[in-house]
Amino acid sequence: MPHHPTIAPAACALRPSVFASLASQLRTLERPPIPLHLGDAYRAPPEAARLERAAARLPANGYAYANPVGLEPLRDAVAARCAEDGLPGLTRDHVHVNVGATGAIQTALATWLQPGDEVLVCAPFWPLVKGMVLALGAVPVEVPFYARLRRGETVAAVLAPHVTPRTVALYVTSPNNPCGTVLTADQMQDLADFAIARSLWVVADEAYHHYVWSPHQHQFLAALPGMATRTATVFTASKSYALAGVRIGFLCGDPAWLDAARRVATHTVYNVPLVCQLSALGAIETGAPWIAETRALYEQARDLVVQRLDAPFDLPMGGAYVFADLGADLGDKPMLEFLSDLLRDGVSLSPGDAFGRDFRTWVRICYTSAPLADLATGINRLNGALERLRRSATATLGRPRTGTNG
């Protein structure tokens, strides 16, 4: 109980956002860079999601408080769409409308965790989850996960050494942000077996489930036997329908705990704006062709980066990112210095250490946040910067390049 002016240790533990250290430089640039650092979408959302339309559809009491658990037609539409997508059995009682996937994940963790609890965080991971666990006074345990699974190791072999009596929950994301791994049905089954055997809650961050590249397929974790009661399935209009700014995410789970989660959310934000919920409803009602079209465009974008990028990475099976290791070329150059140089070249990327402590030499490249031509220019500039690093290293040290594409 430190008093004013000391703030809570858990709040102190939060780091500035991923890109904060470069943000001041970003503001001084004459022209904005090609923005490949944030998980945004260059595509306009579906017409039926436009906010002008949502505003025009507001009921007479549309400026009053709304149902804090979410609009019933929206929760019904989410449940119906989930059944089509491979997660059957949901009703409106299993769906809570939240402030983006961010709000949904924070709500689930705040419902389950008490201070000192440990959470297995499969790495690399979506950056905010680590801070969320810390802010609750709990302990995020980073587990190098996706690369080891790609190398054929089993879920149990990778996770088991990190479990303690204090381990109560696990955070997994598939398709993964940042590395694009899509877990196979067998791996998801292994994960389910593990969670059940260890009595774990699971956040299944499936924000990118609509964006999986052939021949891979998404398996909802909660659809596996025994998982419906222990899984928070999270996805979001932000990623499915390019509506990040509208802040509508979905927390789906068993009413046995979701009812408590609803109360946590009510005590955090009360309700989510009705106009935003109507936007998301318009997207879900009409958005299937839009998703198909967008999926094709994003897969082209993935292919473009995969074909051009001159640095090692694992092939993305889904999602919106290529996660690449620049370690071989960076040498002693600090990552932030490299990214700062790259900003001057007109490209912004996210530094890898936001995604896990083992990724200091990595960068995340978003391939959905700029049109194809800009993306190509961005990758060319990145390649140019890497080439300069190599030439300079060869000139001064005679050091040959190492590393191969994955």
Added chain:
Amino acid sequence: MPHHPTIAPAACALRPSVFASLASQLRTLERPPIPLHLGDAYRAPPEAARLERAAARLPANGYAYANPVGLEPLRDAVAARCAEDGLPGLTRDHVHVNVGATGAIQTALATWLQPGDEVLVCAPFWPLVKGMVLALGAVPVEVPFYARLRRGETVAAVLAPHVTPRTVALYVTSPNNPCGTVLTADQMQDLADFAIARSLWVVADEAYHHYVWSPHQHQFLAALPGMATRTATVFTASKSYALAGVRIGFLCGDPAWLDAARRVATHTVYNVPLVCQLSALGAIETGAPWIAETRALYEQARDLVVQRLDAPFDLPMGGAYVFADLGADLGDKPMLEFLSDLLRDGVSLSPGDAFGRDFRTWVRICYTSAPLADLATGINRLNGALERLRRSATATLGRPRTGTNG
């Protein structure tokens, strides 16, 4: 560390919302009752706040992520408006845009509190604050406050007995929800002296500061010497501009802690929808005449209830509510049974125990949520129900009526 399916004790401690026990009955009614239970507004918001207009003003990237600390022009407008209203010295760096006052208060508490900390909650209080403190694993200490101050007791005399070494923060609201007390400048100064002497953080919930009835005046707590660094000043477009559903609230304070609070908020909701922020900006830019007009209407509504209500209450000096004690008439009748009967009569009220454990026989009546004619009908029906209670008591027990208007 209980495992699945046990949820965290702090989350378990949260109660269903104020009105939840009557909500199922509400849904079965043929006609909706006159809604005097929620803190809503029957007035339409200012034209410039309409969401159609805000949507039309969205920039090209209006569906992408926005600045998680809030739109700069909105933060500038809030700071400028505060200076006009009596809280000078703020800049955009002192303002965080949040999900309503709910999000603002939760963010401040999550930034300051650790489990086991105690928070003095001046009672009666806005219902969600108690749950917020509990959800953080901290301890809300209810202090009967406003009625004692009205009786002439001093702030220090009322608060001091409840302070322990674990007391780190204080929650106060003026104008008060539910009892309408507006603390005088002298009482605010006493509160400031007390907070400084005890090294407390203070949430000054000033959500209703634009609605103070003559001759009373609002004194911002943070405007007093020594308070700027320790006060979270909270207000909201919900109450100032009848925009509850748009969910835009403001958390104002010193950057020394507000920067940490911004990170807490980023890890809770990321950003607040841009379209909602543009709605609030429209309201602040143009809303002064709208507030003046609304203030006059709400004061008439206050007068109507004060003149007609046949139950004891303290005269509201500001805000949106009359808090009345029905104890003398209720006798042994449980409050929820009375409110359920009243619902059948077509009026909804909030039960007093949501506002503090000492208020089980009280009800909160919102006088801003229905037009004047409906409000009058609602109060007549309430009076009728009280009269029936009295007649029935006299008939069966010969019991005379007790209690006088305050």
